[in-house]
Amino acid sequence: MTAHPQEDHYKYKKVISIGVVSELTGLSQRQIRYYEERKLVFPDRSKGIRKYSFADVEQLMKIANQREEGVSTWEIRQEMTKELRERMLKGQMNAHFRRRS
Amino acid sequence: MTAHPQEDHYKYKKVISIGVVSELTGLSQRQIRYYEERKLVFPDRSKGIRKYSFADVEQLMKIANQREEGVSTWEIRQEMTKELRERMLKGQMNAHFRRRS
DNA sequence: CGTGTAAGGAATTCTGACACG
DNA sequence: CGTGTAAGGAATTCTGACACG
Numbered sequence: 170m171t172a173h174p175q176e177d178h179y180k181y182k183k184v185i186s187i188g189v190v191s192e193l194t195g196l197s198q199r200q201i202r203y204y205e206e207r208k209l210v211f212p213d214r215s216k217g218i219r220k221y222s223f224a225d226v227e228q229l230m231k232i233a234n235q236r237e238e239g240v241s242t243w244e245i246r247q248e249m250t251k252e253l254r255e256r257m258l259k260g261q262m263n264a265h266f267r268r269r270s
Numbered sequence: 271m272t273a274h275p276q277e278d279h280y281k282y283k284k285v286i287s288i289g290v291v292s293e294l295t296g297l298s299q300r301q302i303r304y305y306e307e308r309k310l311v312f313p314d315r316s317k318g319i320r321k322y323s324f325a326d327v328e329q330l331m332k333i334a335n336q337r338e339e340g341v342s343t344w345e346i347r348q349e350m351t352k353e354l355r356e357r358m359l360k361g362q363m364n365a366h367f368r369r370r371s
Numbered sequence: 372c373g374t375g376t377a378a379g380g381a382a383t384t385c386t387g388a389c390a391c392g
Numbered sequence: 393c394g395t396g397t398a399a400g401g402a403a404t405t406c407t408g409a410c411a412c413g
Contacts, residue, residue, distance in 0.1 A: 179280045179281050179324045180280050182324075184285070184286045184290045185285045186383075186384075186404095187383085187384070188316075188383065188384080189321070193285070197395075197396080199396065199397085200394080202385090202386095203394065203395070207394095215290075216402090216403065216404095218383085218384060218385080218404085219384080219385090220290070223280045241393075242393080242394080243393090287383095287404075287405075288404085288405070289403095298374075298375080300373090300374055300375065301373080301374065303407095304372095316382095317381090317382065317383095318382075318406060319382070319383085319404085319406080320406090342372075342373090343372080373412100373413095374411100374413105375410105375411080375412090377410090378407105378409095379407100380405100380406085380407095381406075381407105382405075382406090383402100383405090384401100384402085384403075384404090385401085385403090386400100386401095386402105388397100388398095389396105390395100392393090392394095392395105
């Protein structure tokens with residue numbers, strides 16, 4: 170469908186293993202796995218091996234900043250779901266008012 | 271320097287291991303390593319482990335197409351260096367004529 | 372020339388647990 | 393709660409070589 174059938178979106182393609190993610194983010198593998206346990210990141214799996222996207226890496230860096238400020242994983246999670254709700258609501262609005270101004 | 275200090279260029283960051291590259295391109299690991307031997311791709315190394323970028327993946331897909339058409343690795347290499355020469359020449363021209371129209 | 376494969380070793384990743392606090 | 397670490401195992405990757413052609 171797109172002009173570049175291949176490009177898709179490099180940012181969202183889950184291809185990076187945890188060792189590289191650790192280097193890119195400065196977080197330990199333990200931390201990265203723990204944040205997954207707390208449902209803050211959602212890597213894909215290939216035979217048990219986690220694969221992350223650049224978007225995941227960005228997300229993890231945001232989490233690292235929040236954590237440094239003392240924000241708990243639970244609070245970060247709340248913030249995430251809240252933002253998700255807002256975005257979904259906005260989507261509903263768009264669907265409703267589209268082409269009706 | 272950029273607005274998004276992090277984003278840099280996902281396309282050029284060497285973070286993908288050969289197994290994933292193999293899946294993305296449909297090439298065998300053997301083929302991918304051989305094309306490196308023939309100087310058609312240049313992965314980074316981390317403790318001996320090859321790391322590729324999305325740009326490398328694109329390059330490999332182009333190579334795969336050429337190969338299917340019967341183009342030899344040597345010919346592909348010639349084409350690459352030729353294109354490189356042209357791009358460098360263009361760079362020289364730009365440097366020379368910049369702000370002189 | 373281009374690619375498959377078996378071989379042995381090194382580096383990576385995984386999970387569940389114990390530790391500290 | 394959040395993170396470190398040692399433990400044992402599974403999956404990945406690496407190189408050099410032999411094979412075929």
